[in-house]
Amino acid sequence: xxxxxxxxxxxxxxxxxxxxxxxxxxxxxxxxxxxxxxxxxxxxxxxxxxxxxxxxxxxxxxxxxxxxxxxxxxxxxxxxxxxxxxxxxxxxxxxxxxxxxxxxxxxxxxxxxxxxxxxxxxxxxxxxxxxxxxxxxxxxxxxxxxxxxxxxxxxxxxxxxxxxxxxxxxxxxxxxxxxxxxxxxxxxxxxxxxxxxxxxxxxxxxxxxxxxxxxxxxxxxxxxxxxxxxxxxxxxxxxxxxxxxxxxxxxxxxxxxxxxxxxxxxxxxxxxxxxxxxxxxxxxxxxxxxxxxxxxxxxxxxxxxxxxxxxxxxxxxxxxxxxxxxxxxxxxxxxxxxxxxxxxxxxxxxxxxxxxxxxxxxxxxxxxxxxxxxxxxxxxxxxxxxxx
Numbered sequence: 518x519x520x521x522x523x524x525x526x527x528x529x530x531x532x533x534x535x536x537x538x539x540x541x542x543x544x545x546x547x548x549x550x551x552x553x554x555x556x557x558x559x560x561x562x563x564x565x566x567x568x569x570x571x572x573x574x575x576x577x578x579x580x581x582x583x584x585x586x587x588x589x590x591x592x593x594x595x596x597x598x599x600x601x602x603x604x605x606x607x608x609x610x611x612x613x614x615x616x617x618x619x620x621x622x623x624x625x626x627x628x629x630x631x632x633x634x635x636x637x638x639x640x641x642x643x644x645x646x647x648x649x650x651x652x653x654x655x656x657x658x659x660x661x662x663x664x665x666x667x668x669x670x671x672x673x674x675x676x677x678x679x680x681x682x683x684x685x686x687x688x689x690x691x692x693x694x695x696x697x698x699x700x701x702x703x704x705x706x707x708x709x710x711x712x713x714x715x716x717x718x719x720x721x722x723x724x725x726x727x728x729x730x731x732x733x734x735x736x737x738x739x740x741x742x743x744x745x746x747x748x749x750x751x752x753x754x755x756x757x758x759x760x761x762x763x764x765x766x767x768x769x770x771x772x773x774x775x776x777x778x779x780x781x782x783x784x785x786x787x788x789x790x791x792x793x794x795x796x797x798x799x800x801x802x803x804x805x806x807x808x809x810x811x812x813x814x815x816x817x818x819x820x821x822x823x824x825x826x827x828x829x830x831x832x833x834x835x836x837x838x839x840x841x842x843x844x845x846x847x848x849x850x851x852x853x854x855x856x857x858x859x860x861x862x863x864x865x866x867x868x869x870x871x872x873x874x875x876x877x878x879x880x881x882x883x884x885x886x887x888x889x890x891x892x893x894x895x896x897x898x899x900x901x902x903x904x905x
Contacts, residue, residue: 524540524544524547524549524570524572524623525537525541525544527570527571527572527596527623528540528543528544528623530595542633543625543633544623546625546629546630547623547624547625548623548624549621549622549623550621550622550624551620551621552574552616552619552620552621552622554616554617554618554619555615555616556615556616556620557614557615557616558576558615558616558620558622559599559613559614561580561581561610561611561612561613562609562610563610564609564610565600565609566603566626566627567600567603567624568598568599568603568624568625568626569598569599569614569622569623569624570596570597570598570625571594571595571598571620571622572595572621572622572623573595573620573621574594574595574616574617574619574620575592575593575594575616576593576599576614576615576616576620577589577591577592577593577614577615578590578591578592578593578599578612578613579613579614580611580612580613581613590612593614599614600614691736691740695733695736698728698729698733702725702726702729702730702733705723705726705729706726708722709722709726753792753793753881754794754795755790755791755792755904756792756793756794756798757790758790758823758830758832758901759784759785759786759788759823761798762782762784762821762823763782763784765799765802765803765806765821766806766821768803769803769807769810772807772810776810776811776813776816777816778809778810778816778817778818778819779816779817779818779819780806780810780819780821781818781820781821782820782821783820783821783822783823784823785824785825787825788823789825789830789904790903791830791901791902791903791904792881792902792904793901797877797881798877798881800873800877801877801878801899802834802874802899804869804871804873804874805834805871805874806819806821808870808871809834809835809836809838809895809897810836812836812838812895813836813838814838817837817894818836818837819834819835819837820833820834820836821834822835825903828902829900829901829902829903830900830901830903831898831899832898832899832901833896833897833898834896834897834898835894835896835897836894837894838894838895840889840890840892840893840894840895841891841895842891846887846889849871849887874897874899878901881901882901882902883899883901883902884899885897885898885900886900
């Protein structure tokens, strides 16, 4: 065989102890085959009755995991063999074997194997010994894979448990956030119905009812907005983010003053327009600005900055408030995540703001990033593609 390792030298590497005469017997009942790179020798779950020994080249052994992922188990070279179970019984192939390079194999069909066994019991013992070792190795591989699956299952179960807890807390927060303004509005309405308020008190009562009803409407709108975004894709148009940012900062200026926060807008007069839905983007930015003010309990600066670089438009909201702990950074965009307390400060809301922002930006094919340090503040940045 030209440019080929002789089978008589390869076979003893696969089956130590086999005698020279028995090697010739094995070769006489086998055939040599060549395969091009990428050619499949045997396929997972397919029937087969052939045993393969690699004489030259390399082959890859792969297995489908979880009905979707193709995992590389190992790479075989000269002296390695596979398909041994086909010689013992009619089990389907346990994995797929593909030629990685130009490959040459010595192949033995079950009928040939039966002839070898009939004429030489020592060959049978050598082959059965090696096949048993291979089975033990495969069993260990299966055990390792089961351990990995068990670990992944435990992790998935933990995530489900955390999500279930978050949902229950979410429902509890909704009940609280609805109950408080409902009770307040109901109390004032009862007093108004009984004629117990007049003059300035009457105006105060009406304002209180209106304020609490608006709080309820705003909460319900947020919940419905998140739900409807999964179903309805708005028609995008050219949007001026400078105008969006000004609308939001004007809207939150009174709240900023009340919280002793200096809310600043730094527009970019040459800012390119983006393709999007202005109302959705305004809602997304509102959530960022609202959070920045809320989580600045000691006052300070909140800046809304706009800029452009390359083909991207940047909209950043930076505060100098309580910041976010590192282990909570990955959870702040979850729909049900809500920070209720920080030291002596209590924070209202149900944790939908950042989830809304994230979903809006993803719908616009953009990115939303955050950098933060506890006690030093946070910076949320929206990145959108400029309109061509």
